[in-house]
Amino acid sequence: MENKRLAAAMAAVRMYIKTEEEAAVAAMQNQAADAAAKSLAAAQGGQMNLWGLSGRQAIMNANAMIRQRMFK
Template sequence: MDNKKKAAAMAAVMQYIKDEEVVASMQSSYAAAQAKTASQPTFINQWGSNGRQAQMHMRNLLQMKSFHGSKLR
């Protein structure tokens, strides 16, 4: 029983170390990708922005109608 606990603890530590290595490699690749995209100018999609704004406005109107009923008319 004691050997099983030791083996489980060692496996858990090894998995933790492996996960830390994966996270570190992902962070370094993410930092490299960010440095690459940071040099490019940002582009704001005006059509997409207008569409999102229209959706938020419609949702606001529907919420006002559903919560307040016809009192606002």
């Protein structure tokens, strides 16, 4: 019985750590995307190509869904 409790506690801690790591990675990706959008806007002289930006966003969202295996 004690082994089951220990195993459950270790699994819970591991799941918590994994969730925090995934949240940190997502936050870093959001920061990188924001920085890329700002640099793109600065390179274009303040104008943003909204059509191009939305197209790239759609492609990134589709790739994310494929990586998460939502289409199986």
